[in-house]
Amino acid sequence: MSLSASDLTELMELWEELNLTAADHGNLSRVETLLCSGGGGSGSAPAVGHGAFLRVLSVLYAFIFLVGLAANAPVVWVNLRRDGARYETHLYVLNLAVADLCVVATLPVWVTSLLLGGRWPFGDAACKLTHLVFSVNLFGSIFFLACMSVDRYLSVALLGDSPDSRRGRKAARRLTCALVWLLALAASVPDTYFLQAAKSSHHDGAVCRAVYPQDNPREWMAAVQLSFTALGFAVPFPVIAVSYALLAAAIPPGSDRERSVSRRIVLTYIVVFVACWLPFHAVLLLDTLTLLGAVPFSCRLEGFLDVALHLTQCLSLLHCCINPVLYSFLNRSYRYHLMKAFLFKYSTKTGLARLLLPGEPASDTEYSAAAATDASVNEGAELKDERGRS
Structure with missing residues (x-):
């Protein structure tokens, strides 16, 4: 269904009011200064039905919630049950799963708002x-x-891998995790400060939206979006790409097949991060340049940005569902601990253990021995565990 000028204006404000991320704001001020025609030509709005688009977004977010919850909850539970030595080597995995779990846990609230037409x-x-x-x-x-x-x-x-080295790394990991949470909080506070449940100008009821200072709202919005791109992609992506590239080059000597598998795993980490986050940040950067006047405004561009921001945001949130697969489920050590925690009695009686973990011990005595050995393995063996799954 084609949108009229009033429909487009309402849709732009709804996206601003939903404010699903620090960068997710509508462009109502620009629409109000340049009413876009709902007809054809270069000034036409995208032929997307308002109600249908809200329902599609609701379904997508509901799907991400269900999959993210099912994937991350076992990772958190299994890592908390591990003994002290393994807990330290998987401290980042545990914190990553907690963060992803909390992200998807908020989605039902946003879905409720979407189904209410943007009302809060x-x-x-x-x-x-x-x-x-x-x-x-x-x-x-x-x-x-x-x-x-x-x-x-x-x-x-x-x-x-000396005892002193391991102790130093444990302390460094704990300190790093604490600093990461503090940095994440600091990055989130400025935009959250401007949020409020404000009265909508297009329908009854309140909406959750950022209200920036009236003298320069565009500059504030552009600054928030640029900071999100910088902290969410421009800084972490080079760190991830360079670190894993160096890791691929430093993989210990082994068979050609083992090295090939290990490097494919490392490459997968990089490719998945880019595939999930680059589209969103590219669209967000284009929207920021439009806000700053560096890219000429048009109704067609406005309609594209509005739809693209929300669809690419759904794609980016899929990363919360993929992370536990990449960093936990592909690891044979994690699969062993998962089976030990959830399926031990059933799997040892039915042979499911040998089916899922070829070569792993299947008896109670063998499981205990494997656990003792596994706890003494150093951190460098984690990559070998991933190679060994094939």
């Missing part, structure tokens, strides 16, 4: 708190991926 029935405090939880954990998820890439390279290539 939860009040001002919930508006700020829900967005803060979402933003802190989204930044945290990205930062932990960067920290994990650096840690893996240092563990395999540079650091020794």
